[in-house]
Amino acid sequence: MRPKVMLFDEVPSALDPELCGEVLNVIRRLGHEHDLTMLMVTHQMGFAKEFADRVCFFSQGKIIEQAAPQQFFGAPQHERTQQFLRAVREAT
Secondary structure, three states: OOOOEEEEEOOOOOOOHHHHHHHHHHHHHHHHHOOOEEEEEOOOHHHHHHHOOOEEEEEOOEEEEEEOHHHHHHOOOOHHHHHHHHHHHHHO
């Protein structure tokens, strides 16, 4: 099989941090070695910031903000996105 699109849904969510890193490295390698579009649903903001070309933030089933990672994490426009990112920073 040679898929053009791969979908990932919370891949590392139930993994311990060490195994999580290994799995994310495999995903990263897939992205670099193959011509794939990858759509990943994740709460791993560090990985999204590093790996994504584009970040989409959903609220109540709708995309309320989408931007390049630098814009999304550095200067989010929507109040709900700002609120979410504040909560992420406070949790770490």
